[in-house]
Amino acid sequence: MTTTPTPAPTTAATTTSAPASSPTRALSASRTTATAARVLRQLRHDPRTIALLILIPCVMLFLLRYVFDGSPRTFDSIGASLLGIFPLITMFLVTSIATLRERTSGTLERLLAMPLGKGDLIAGYALAFGILAIIQSALATGLAVWVLGLDVTGSPWLLLLVALLDALLGTALGLFVSAFAASEFQAVQFMPAVIFPQLLLCGLFTPRSNMHPALEAVSDVLPMSYAVDGMNEILKHTDMTATFVRDVLIVAGCALLVLTLGAATLRRRTA
Numbered sequence: 001m002t003t004t005p006t007p008a009p010t011t012a013a014t015t016t017s018a019p020a021s022s023p024t025r026a027l028s029a030s031r032t033t034a035t036a037a038r039v040l041r042q043l044r045h046d047p048r049t050i051a052l053l054i055l056i057p058c059v060m061l062f063l064l065r066y067v068f069d070g071s072p073r074t075f076d077s078i079g080a081s082l083l084g085i086f087p088l089i090t091m092f093l094v095t096s097i098a099t100l101r102e103r104t105s106g107t108l109e110r111l112l113a114m115p116l117g118k119g120d121l122i123a124g125y126a127l128a129f130g131i132l133a134i135i136q137s138a139l140a141t142g143l144a145v146w147v148l149g150l151d152v153t154g155s156p157w158l159l160l161l162v163a164l165l166d167a168l169l170g171t172a173l174g175l176f177v178s179a180f181a182a183s184e185f186q187a188v189q190f191m192p193a194v195i196f197p198q199l200l201l202c203g204l205f206t207p208r209s210n211m212h213p214a215l216e217a218v219s220d221v222l223p224m225s226y227a228v229d230g231m232n233e234i235l236k237h238t239d240m241t242a243t244f245v246r247d248v249l250i251v252a253g254c255a256l257l258v259l260t261l262g263a264a265t266l267r268r269r270t271a
Helices: 007-024 029-044 047-067 072-105 107-112 118-147 156-180 184-194 196-201 213-219 223-236 242-265
Strands: none
Touching: 029 047, 029 118, 047 072, 047 118, 072 118, 072 156, 072 184, 072 223, 118 156, 118 242, 156 184, 156 223, 156 242, 184 196, 196 213, 196 223, 223 242
């Protein structure tokens, strides 16, 4: 009688734990797209978030154009840079708050209890917000170039590429930061710590070479600096330069790195 109940719990434990751990390791395209579709369905019922994502960068560019109505060259000099910065900021805010809302509501907890890999979850969120980033960047770029008359020497398509990468970088930063916030208020509090230093040191207000050497060294490791540099390359050159390619690769690499870190820090709140 003592031998029969002993193997029963051990076999049950092995049969329940094995299938739960094995399928979560590999990244699956079907699970990623299913996660992205779920996020997009939720965002469809939140028109305020969609308006913030898509319309706010366009409104800010529109205001900026007529703030410098008497000096259009000023708009030409900083408009392209802000065309990349505005999507980064809005995507950071919306992504960090939306992901944190998933955590606090228990949705993320239930998803992690399913055979869904962390990579699938992060990639699904990145894909969903990336689709919105494409719409946002396309509208903002089209408005700046063809409506507001932003004068760029290079191709507007390269301008769109950098704006899109900046939006994806903001998405990645928002996903990463949400892991360290316990409330939506804390998620917003991360903005001064993550975004504002990059905004001050990216070269928007003054060339980075004019900064204190210590601050210039810090700006060299901040991804927003290379986003602004990439936009400035498009303003000055008709063709794609080696510096532009370097800037684009750095911004894209930073986005992938932060997404990887976001998957590594993704965890369940309870055991």
